[in-house]
Amino acid sequence: MWLFLVFVTLVFGALAGLYAWTVYQKLEESQIGHPRVAELSSIIHEGAMAFLKKEYSWLAPFVGVVAVLLIAAPGLGLGSAFAFVLGALCSATAGWIGMYVATNSNGRTTYAALAGMPAEEKPAAKSSKKSVDLDKAEADSEPVVVPEAPKSEGILSAAAGNALEVAFSGGSIVGMVVVGLGLIGLAFSYLFLNDVTALTAFGMGASSIALFARVGGGIYTKAADVGADLVGKVEAGIPEDDPRNPAVIADNVGDNVGDIAGMGADLFESYVNSILAAMAIGAVYSFTQGGEALGLWGIGFPLFLAAWGVFSSIVGCMMISQKAPYAGKVRAIIGKLPGMDGVVKRIEDGDAAFALRTGTFVAGGLMIAGTFILSILFFFSNSFSVFLSVTSGVIAGIIIGIVTEIYTSGDYRFVQSVAASSDTGAATVILSGLSLGMMSTGIPVLLICLSTLISYYLAGMFGVAVAAVGMLSITGISLSVDAYGPIADNAGGIAEMSELPEGVRKITDHLDAIGNTTAAMGKGLAIGSAALTALALFVAYSQAAHIDKIDIMNPYVIVGLLIGGMLPFIFCSLSIDAVSKAAGSMIEEVRRQFREIPGIMEGKAKPDSNRCVEISTHAALTQMIVPGVMAIAVPVLVGFLLGKEALGGLLGGAIVTGVMMALFMANSGGAWDNAKKYIEEGHFNGKGSPNHAAAVVGDTVGDPFKDTAGPALNILIKLMTVVALVLAPLF
């Protein structure tokens, strides 16, 4: 029976991989017909891969040491070590493939946008305002081959459609690789161990790599970003992504390192751990007090949910991607459903925003239908309870996403009031952003509480755990939408650096923007699931450690709570400091180059981009160690010194402040970012005004909030909990 579970998991994991592979084949076919674009794309590609290679070479010994310790630990041994290493490997591989594909898609996206533009616009811009052209000689020697655009819908639509296709292909490969490797890795671990408890070490491996990748990636990208912006935009007054700025390449590499590799590892970890937590609880759970444990039914259900999620995601992706294999046939089938005819037509006519939204909704709809059927198949008499648990989680996650969007989008009054506070300077921008972030913890926390209570009431802790699985089951498509954003963003950077016509940048900006609302929903699910998964892992820990109560009237538990509550603060402090330090070195370097390299500002001399890449790389790698190791070492220490109840308290405290700080930092950062953009759109005196300068301060403060510390906190709380769970036999 359990072999059947392994088999199904493997098949659907392979299916995801197969889809990714065929999309990749299609992607490879398209060529970049513009030498400068191709060159920049390959520079970014190489920088990103070099960073990843270095990062993994730093992490390998860490993984090795932990594996040896696991082998040596009484009650754990080879099985746990194997699962741990496999988890780390799968996470690293997912990051690697994702980064490889993404950095191969950005230049293609740029070119697709360029190729889609009407002929008269293309060459004109070549000799436009700017006089800087670093590679004029090379660029002019090869003729620029630009295919004719199909004159169908309208100018933007055709070009945007082309570019969307490429960017989303890249994104969907990242998404499918993550879920595919997740399922395949889980299947293999389960096959070799056949022990749900030991299996959790797979999650520990995934979480460790994720934390390092998030923190390292976050430091890399923000150091480069802040360095490039502060010296380039603010001090030297040159535009964003200007090729004279030596930190621009590092900045573009950083977008991939942080947003692709970091986010991929993050979602891999979330996905895998939500499934593992549900399996661990499902194995011992029974619907009635003292009744028969669900056993394999409880283990199998989350796996089947995930498997069905892969199928749903693939169908969703096929709704969006015009050129994916069989996509046409899938759309034809769906178009025959009642009411879907017009929908499919609108997508095929090239409405990109609508396509992204519909794809996600179709996947979500399929997922809900599948959950309903699976609930009946697995838990006949309790099917409704389980189904409603999952649904409550999914609904809570979606509302969290919407609330997050309302707090952080320039379309609503919150961000607008942050922007308005720029009238009285930077200090009030900071205060209003901080206040907004703190306030934004309210509704999401209440929704998490509500979903926890409902799921628990319906199906106990198993309900809470499967609610988290439900939230993440369509990670395949949510991550595709999420990852396509940075690809489009990067494509814009390349367009700027290659001095392509402005229209190209407009298309990529447009593409970047239309994914945001859809991506916000995915982020809401990620946040909600992080809290629920952490709670489920926490309960699994107390089961594994044979704790019958973690009583907060016990002073050891109180002490644990306080220490646990403190850790996210220390972690944030370390992350922010790391970014500041790294950005500081970057600023010094860019200033030095502007000062010391003659002719750099006139575009006559090339900036030394490599030096900037090195600085970011070095900073990211050296600074990720302390926060990463702290996350693993402190729970272990507390467990040994103060006992397993105190460790339980620590996890509780860390979850509480971790969830709050994650929401606070992500939303403050997001609000500052969009307040700045809102002003740049022309409100409150617009770009270049004192208002804008005040908003830029907010945005800079927000960078490490939303891209380094904030998202890493979601991993932190799960990593600490899964470490406790794996090591439970020791305490």
Added chain:
Amino acid sequence: MWLFLVFVTLVFGALAGLYAWTVYQKLEESQIGHPRVAELSSIIHEGAMAFLKKEYSWLAPFVGVVAVLLIAAPGLGLGSAFAFVLGALCSATAGWIGMYVATNSNGRTTYAALAGMPAEEKPAAKSSKKSVDLDKAEADSEPVVVPEAPKSEGILSAAAGNALEVAFSGGSIVGMVVVGLGLIGLAFSYLFLNDVTALTAFGMGASSIALFARVGGGIYTKAADVGADLVGKVEAGIPEDDPRNPAVIADNVGDNVGDIAGMGADLFESYVNSILAAMAIGAVYSFTQGGEALGLWGIGFPLFLAAWGVFSSIVGCMMISQKAPYAGKVRAIIGKLPGMDGVVKRIEDGDAAFALRTGTFVAGGLMIAGTFILSILFFFSNSFSVFLSVTSGVIAGIIIGIVTEIYTSGDYRFVQSVAASSDTGAATVILSGLSLGMMSTGIPVLLICLSTLISYYLAGMFGVAVAAVGMLSITGISLSVDAYGPIADNAGGIAEMSELPEGVRKITDHLDAIGNTTAAMGKGLAIGSAALTALALFVAYSQAAHIDKIDIMNPYVIVGLLIGGMLPFIFCSLSIDAVSKAAGSMIEEVRRQFREIPGIMEGKAKPDSNRCVEISTHAALTQMIVPGVMAIAVPVLVGFLLGKEALGGLLGGAIVTGVMMALFMANSGGAWDNAKKYIEEGHFNGKGSPNHAAAVVGDTVGDPFKDTAGPALNILIKLMTVVALVLAPLF
């Protein structure tokens, strides 16, 4: 027997009152011989008292409503309502008297400094650089009578000694009134109720008033401060406390409203609740499992500790104050102790910093000796355990104070590195300050944990509770030192507005500065005790509600934890927003006056200060309602809706994030403040440089952090816990 406890408590409470009264008589004797100083002093006095009157008239109905609800509540009734009202009254009275005295001391301090200066400096400055003199006619019509200074030690020393005497007299009256009213109020409640549990309503009354006073005062002072600074210093480029600035009077009133009335109510609450928590636990505690409860011994011990603390504080104050009644005799006695001869001589020679430090140490030494003797008297065989519990708490508190000082003083590298980050602008100043604040939670939390574990190990939860009492027992002198700072600060403001010679301002600045290190120690004790008191109250709640476990594996408790953890974030957000809004109106008003009142900038027309005072008052009163009511309503709601275990979880969560956020906000704010001062001292290009501008942004952000939200959080967590404790019979 219990009447004896009441009697002793009353006697020592009265002793504190008597000391305050006699010092006040002395203070009244000194006259202000400078009309402008006298006038400004009385304007500030009237503004402050008017605010307090208005605030109390807003709070009276609130107190009335809660009292009626308490009478109506099953299981509570008249006794609780009586204690609640008495607690509120005592707190309000302490605030009233403190404010009355402080605003009567500031002008006297200014004049004392002026009078102590050598004759040749006095008239010279009258017609110095500045040409602005609003009340020239009045000022010139009356002859300025300035007594000759005694030419003893040196110029600064004589003047500073004079001023210190007056300012510290004011401070010590505030300190003694707070502890005196605390003990008298407790004694009367105990006398009428003879029920330790019902007595806790006294603490609830004190806490409610404290929260409103802190939040209201914090909003008032920061609105005025930010308004005065942003428009006056930054936009108009006139100096601080310049009489042309209409918000300056409000700013000086605000210093009293926030730092005297707010801090007084805060420490009254801490003092009273630490004693109450220890009494409540002491009544039912037994040293051995199943042994006899301590009963009256457990109730009496904290009261005796507090009583002895009053005596120790008075002796300490007499070491500092030269002119207090019997002070000479007390110093003579202490001077005869081995090694103390030189110490007393140095104090009497006028070394102010040394005097403050020694006074506090003498009080601390007496307190420790007294604790040792009381421990033996009360708990013969367990005396050492109790004594060490108290000592561990006191030591932890002192170290927390020192650590706080290291993180927030310009003498150490942390603040210096915040100042250094001004090289790269405001954003990096903000980031480094935030990071510092988050990091600064580490050591204090570990010390609180350590002290909790040690006290608990030695004498159970009773040990933890008495450790908090020990930390606060010398509140009399710590608050004296604390309160004398704002008096000196205000004296400086008056000197500036009266255009006295620069030397006067130098003296007051010096006085303000030398109290800081000593005050930091007091603040450390306040923070540490807040955490321990909250824990003790929490345990008392679980006793009162008959909860046998608050298990964080129970989803209701988890939900409680999450909601509780969220509340401090919402609370901070509301406070910061309130300050921003109020500051916004103030900025508009000051700008309007500068624009619309002709001749205001030339000093020919008087600014409309009253309008600014009204704005601050109105903002403070309207904005304090929501956060204050939330703190009381949410625990009640959760208790009724989700049950008493969930309420326990809520309290736990609130304590955890409350302690972290309080440390974070207070220390970030303190660090920004001192980083700005550090730059003003001439480092990093000094005043007026871009570095300074960046540091001012940090300071402005820090204002609501350190003076509104941060300190209020310490009250918030205790208020919520004591509300739960009082209402425990209902759940």
